[in-house]
Amino acid sequence: MIAFAFGRLRPVLGSRVPIHRYQFHHRIQPLSRTMSSESEQASKKQKMTKVIGTHNGTFHCDEALAVFLLRLTNTYRESDLKRTRDPAILQTCDIVVDVGAVYDESKQLFDHHQRSFTEVFGHGFTTKLSSAGLVYKHFGKEVISNVTQLPTDDEKVETLWLKMYKEFIEAIDAIDNGIAQYPADVKPLYRSRTDLSSRVGHLNPTWNESVDAQAVDVLFGKASALTGEEFLGRLKYYANAWLPARNLLIASIANSLNVDPSGKIIVFEQFLPWKEHLFELEEQQQTPEDSKAIYVVYPDEMAGAWRIQAVPVSPESFQSRKALPEAWRGLRDDELSSVSKIEGGIFVHASGFIGGNKTKEGAMAMAVAALTI
Incomplete structure (x- = not known):
């Protein structure tokens, strides 16, 4: 956590805060000299x-x-x-x-x-x-x-x-x-x-205020x-x-290469906001299209399970670089595990952008299998 040096806002107009709040005098000066000195x-x-x-x-x-x-x-x-x-x-x-x-x-x-x-x-x-x-x-x-x-x-x-x-x-x-x-020919749907x-x-002040x-x-x-x-x-x-999340993503990408040398699967040991950082890093590093990440795997702390999420084509997009397999979409629990042949399946969203498994190993198996389907 980065410390912040300025906890309170000072007024823009008016008195200033002195650098030294207290001043100590070793001896009492005559009043006239003191007044002159202060002046x-x-x-x-x-x-x-x-x-x-x-x-x-x-x-x-x-x-x-x-x-x-x-x-x-x-x-x-x-x-x-x-x-x-x-x-x-x-x-x-x-x-x-x-x-x-x-x-x-x-x-x-x-x-x-x-x-x-x-x-x-x-x-x-x-x-x-x-x-x-x-x-x-x-x-x-x-x-x-x-x-x-x-x-x-x-x-x-x-x-x-x-x-x-x-x-x-x-x-x-x-x-x-x-x-x-926005371009001049685009009419906004509302005003803010x-x-x-x-x-x-x-x-x-308003125009009619004195x-x-x-x-x-x-x-x-x-x-x-x-x-x-x-x-x-x-x-x-x-x-x-924001900055700690960026640093965690960089570390996670490096560590994930031990699990998936292709770099297409990124594993987080804790949830963090990753989309914006990932796209910025790929742009800065000029990552080739065939080397970009496809899936991220991270713990779902609320449910005590793990999730696999497809990387979108852009941070704001609902379209994925490679959605989870169509045969898995909309399935849950035992049916999902049976079709995917991976134990512990919880769900896969109907659009295929996200899915869940009871364990980290299961989520990773889903990601590895989805890359080849």
Whole structure:
């Protein structure tokens, strides 16, 4: 289990949490000197405090998340925030996101609205970035390293960095840039307004509300905390559940070669979500079609038995690479054992995508027999 360093969300606007909560003085200073010293320290601290700049007015999911992510980095962890479109004020900020019409990493300027902007995440992704994607591209590995407490160069950080972009950040980039999820000629059967970008949008004041700038800043703080909470929740899942399953699958594939040298049968000693990982690994390793897995065998812990499942042609497909034999389909118990000539049969689904046996040996025998039928 990967430890998470940030258990609570801090407000985006308002007071900052000091690095050292308690300070001890070895001797009492005269009041005037103490007040002067405290004033000098406060002034010095103010000068050292980093400032993030973004636009004021209506806010969106991308800059709300960008600000949150920056506050998970070492440089901007204790930063203040200025929401303005005044170029003179923005020039005083240490980093500017989603405003200013300039993308220049060396100057810490991360806007994507200028006509010349064409930046994408890379690594096979082609969606144009928003300010969220820009910040994540440049600071994401550090954020993941800080949250998971893994070294930045750990390969798990790279894996999680890419996974979080694919499953979380890319959609925010696309929505903010007006990139449709489906071709224009496809009419959706229903509308959904519960995605993260929509929920952030709903936090803005309505057109007929009279709200001052300070109140909107408070709402932006809520929006940034909302995006951050979802980001950390998703990262926690991928770090503590998704990634361990991937590692178990890799180990299971290696161990299964001792049982089936062809690699067409994978045996798990415990159930785990395997489909997505298997297809990703096959793509990364460019596994030839005739060497891809056909069946997986794993314990059915609820029933105390074992299952054999056909690998689908794609993670979302109901069609199998090789379904269990047609003669077995729809049969149960003794009838199944009689027809398959394998003891301990429990069932085979009518479509042939899954079956069960009372023992591991029986399930493996079903898998071996099904390969040759």
